[in-house]
Structure formats: structure tokens, C-alpha cells
Amino acid sequence: MIRINENYTKLKASYLFADIAKRVGAYTAANPQSPAIRLGIGDVTEPLPPACIDALHAATDEMANRATFKGYGPEQGYGFLRELVAASDYAERGCRIEPDEVFISDGSKCDCGNIQEIFATDVRLAIPDPVYPVYVDTNVMAGRTGANVDGRYEGILYLDSTSRNGYVPAVPDAPADLIYLCFPNNPTGAVATRAQLEAWVAYARRNKAVILFDSAYESYIRDPGIPRSIYEIEGARDVAIEFRSFSKIAGFTGTRCAYTVVPKTLMAWDRAGNAHPLHALWNRRHTTKFNGVAYPIQRAAAAVYSAEGRSQTRALTDFYLGNARLIRDAMGKLGFACVGGDNAPYIWVNVGTDSWQFFDQMLSKAQVVVTPGSGFGKCGEGHVRISAFNSRENVEKALARIAAALA
Ligand SMILES: Cc1ncc(COP(=O)(O)O)c(C=O)c1O
Numbered sequence: 443m444i445r446i447n448e449n450y451t452k453l454k455a456s457y458l459f460a461d462i463a464k465r466v467g468a469y470t471a472a473n474p475q476s477p478a479i480r481l482g483i484g485d486v487t488e489p490l491p492p493a494c495i496d497a498l499h500a501a502t503d504e505m506a507n508r509a510t511f512k513g514y515g516p517e518q519g520y521g522f523l524r525e526l527v528a529a530s531d532y533a534e535r536g537c538r539i540e541p542d543e544v545f546i547s548d549g550s551k552c553d554c555g556n557i558q559e560i561f562a563t564d565v566r567l568a569i570p571d572p573v574y575p576v577y578v579d580t581n582v583m584a585g586r587t588g589a590n591v592d593g594r595y596e597g598i599l600y601l602d603s604t605s606r607n608g609y610v611p612a613v614p615d616a617p618a619d620l621i622y623l624c625f626p627n628n629p630t631g632a633v634a635t636r637a638q639l640e641a642w643v644a645y646a647r648r649n650k651a652v653i654l655f656d657s658a659y660e661s662y663i664r665d666p667g668i669p670r671s672i673y674e675i676e677g678a679r680d681v682a683i684e685f686r687s688f689s690k691i692a693g694f695t696g697t698r699c700a701y702t703v704v705p706k707t708l709m710a711w712d713r714a715g716n717a718h719p720l721h722a723l724w725n726r727r728h729t730t731k732f733n734g735v736a737y738p739i740q741r742a743a744a745a746v747y748s749a750e751g752r753s754q755t756r757a758l759t760d761f762y763l764g765n766a767r768l769i770r771d772a773m774g775k776l777g778f779a780c781v782g783g784d785n786a787p788y789i790w791v792n793v794g795t796d797s798w799q800f801f802d803q804m805l806s807k808a809q810v811v812v813t814p815g816s817g818f819g820k821c822g823e824g825h826v827r828i829s830a831f832n833s834r835e836n837v838e839k840a841l842a843r844i845a846a847a848l849a
Contacts, residue, residue, distance in 0.1 A: 452587065452588075453582055453590075458817030459483055462813065465802070479811065479840040480832070481828050481832060484690075486762075486831050487831055489693065490692065490693050492750070494745045496745065501741035517728055522740075522744055523740045523744050526744055527546075528540060530747045536674065537673035545703075546699065547728075550656065554654070557685075557724070558581055561620055561652070565620045569598050570622065570624070571603065571822070573818055574624055575818065577624075592820075593820045602821050605792060609630040610627075621653045626663060626788075628659065630790040631766075631782015631784075631827075632781050632790070633665070633786065636667065636668075639675045652708070653678075654682075654683050655683065657671060658685065664784065668785060672684050680707050683720070685703075686700060699742070707719075708721065710723075764834070776845060791828060794824055796816075797817075803847070804826075813826060813829070
């Protein structure tokens with residue numbers, strides 16, 4: 443008799459965005475004359491930068507010509523893109539990352555979800571709360587947790603991010619082996635200072651642990667004092683893997699291109715105490731289960747690093763940050779304490795009431811969709827996430843409606 447992976451039955455039954463879609467669907471069916479503005483899901487709204495479109499067209503033409511046609515490419519990504527990433531995203535910021543330490547993929551969601559496969563099933567996990575749900579759910583699926591009791595899985599050391607610590611968790615007293623960190627953070631929009639990241643790197647080195655550092659939103663950092671990469675911290679090469687994505691840098695959410703950096707100096711140990719480079723394990727995993735990102739998409743991603751690409755993507759992230767500023771100012775004027783929005787496209791609003799209740803109030807009274815914080819974890823209760831990914835017109839309209847609904 444075929445049996446299921448019973449770890450899947452431990453997963454919380456519903457998915458946050460499915461719940462939101464259900465409520466928004468019911469509202470829209472009952473009120474077809476007043477459509478809701480969605481400041482909930484973190485998907486981009488603006489088209490791809492022209493430099494990327496030009497590269498995409500040119501590469502598509504290459505695929506139409508026998509002399510320049512490409513079949514399977516290297517699973518780890520074409521050299522032209524890996525070299526640009528190493529030179530522009532790392533060397534320019536003083537980080538030593540080699541091109542062959544960069545693994546090109548079709549998304550950070552897959553990478554963040556798949557990376558846990560190369561670690562033992564009994565490693566001790568430390569995961570922030572609130573959190574991007576992929577880190578937790580993929581470990582539940584792999585059997586690294588017990589049951590979900592009162593909204594938390596047994597076997598995870600939760601790192602509370604609350605107003606008390608400015609939504610950036612300090613290193614815990616207890617040891618952990620695999621630590622997930624995400625800065626700028628989804629959902630809170632908080633960023634970690636150099637000193638805070640130094641403390642995490644020191645903790646990981648002390649505990650022979652690995653930090654999985656998700657910096658999908660690094661291109662929104664404007665404060666020059668805030669590190670954009672974990673590798674800006676001395677010693678991080680020996681303890682950290684970093685995930686980045688073109689999704690939010692350049693609007694590639696529907697185009698799909700990202701990368702993961704695994705330094706060759708990063709080790710993990712087998713039961714007998716022998717050290718193994720994680721680079722070799724991830725290379726094995728990636729080449730066995732992944733067959734590379736489409737050539738035209740990698741060319742479009744490479745265009746992000748051209749002079750025009752840089753200025754166009756900067757304009758794109760500036761545009762969303764302009765929305766974020768409007769949202770944060772408006773919610774602040776309404777008396778809510780907020781974080782995020784200055785170095786991140788998300789604003790985390792302390793609404794002081796049940797987050798689903800606030801969601802329902804916004805939907806029914808303002809016709810605006812926000813994301814209930816409790817969907818990201820226990821510590822998200824009492825908060826909502828507002829996303830800056832929308833047109834200026836929609837953001838302004840939504841903020842006027844929120845102000846009127848709360849007046
Ligand atoms: C923190 C974080 N990591 C990763 C991703 C996924 O990015 P990608 O589109 O590259 O899969 C997201 C998407 O919203 C995210 O918020």
C-alpha cells in the first residue's frame with residue numbers, strides 16, 4: 443500500500459494567502475460595485491526595465507538562429523551571469539565571492555525551500571517569528587519538527603521579533619545548528635545593523651552553525667550603514683549561505699531568476715565528525731534536480747548590471763520606496779507605530795487589535811486588502827503588513843480610504 447509523507451499532515455491546514463483570497467472573493471462577490479485595492483500580496487506591479495526587455499528580445503532572436511541557438515546550459519548558470527553577480531553584487535561591496543560560488547536558479551522560494559535537503563534531519567532549527575512561511579513549512583515537510591501546538595511547531599527555536607527588540611531578534615542563549623535570517627525582512631520590513639549581524643555571525647561560528655541569509659530585498663536598502671550582504675561581515679564566508687532574487691530588484695516575479703551563494707570555505711560535519719564543503723553538496727543537489735534557467739532569462743538578468751539596467755532598476759525600487767514612504771507616513775499620522783518602508787517595500791503596522799479583525803475592517807470599510815500579521819506567526823498578532831508594490835494611484839486611493847474608514 444502506498445503511503446504518504448505524514449509530515450505533510452502536520453502542516454497548518456490553510457495557507458495565509460488562500461485565506462485572504464477567499465475573504466476578498468466573498469467580499470467582491472457581495473460588493474461588485476466597489477472593488478478592493480490589494481496592498482496584501484508582495485507581488486510587483488510595474489513592467490520589466492527596458493534594458494531587460496531589450497536583452498530578452500535579443501536573446502530570443504539568438505534562439506531562432508542555428509548558429510547562436512542554445513540547448514541545455516550549465517545547471518549552475520551561465521558564466522556571464524555568475525561573473526556579473528560576483529563582480530557587481532559582491533566585489534564592488536568589498537566581499538570576496540567567486541563566480542563559481544554563485545548558483546543561478548529560477549527563484550529564491552525554491553532555493554530557500556530546497557536548501558534544507560543538504561542538512562541532517564535532526565539539526566536544531568532557529569527560525570524568526572513572524573517569518574516568510576517557506577522556511578518553516580519546508581522543514582515541517584522534511585520531518586524536522588513535531589506537531590503544531592498553539593500555532594508553533596515543536597522542535598523549532600523561535601526567534602521572536604517584536605516591538606521590544608525593534609523586530610530584530612538577538613542571538614538566543616540556546617545553541618542552534620541551522621538559522622534562518624531575512625533582512626530586509628518580510629514581513630516586518632526591519633533591517634539588521636552591522637553590529638546585529640556581527641553578533642549572529644559570531645554565534646554561528648561559536649556553535650559551528652550555518653546561517654541561511656535571505657536578502658531578497660537588499661536592493662531596497664538606502665541607509666549606507668546597513669549591510670546589504672551577510673558577507674560584508676568578517677568571517678561570514680565560513681558560516682553563511684545567501685539567497686538573492688531578481689524578483690524584487692527588477693520585477694522578475696513572473697520571469698523567474700535568482701541566485702544562491704555557497705562559499706567554498708563553508709563546512710558542515712558528518713556523524714563521525716568529518717568536515718564536508720557544503721558547496722559540493724549543493725552543487726550535487728542543484729545539478730541532479732535542476733536543469734538551469736532559460737538562456738533569454740539569464741540574459742535579461744545580466745542586463746540588470748548594465749549602466750542602463752542599474753539606473754532603471756534603481757528608479758523602479760525608488761518608485762516602490764516612494765509608495766512605502768506614503769504608506770508609512772499615512773499610517774503614522776493615524777496613530778499607528780510602524781517599522782519598515784524606509785529600507786524595504788513592506789510596512790509593518792502595530793494595529794493593537796486582532797490582526798484578522800483589522801483585516802476585515804479594512805476590507806469592509808475601506809475596500810483595501812492588507813495582510814494579517816498573525817498569518818506570519820504568533821508574534822505577528824496585533825500587526826498587519828502593508829505592501830508598497832502597487833501603482834501610485836492605487837496607493838494614494840487606498841490611503842485616503844483607510845483614513846476615511848478610521849476617522
Ligand atoms: C523573503 C523572501 N524570500 C524569497 C522570496 C521568493 O522570491 P522568488 O520570486 O525569487 O521566488 C520572497 C517572495 O516574496 C520573499 O519575500
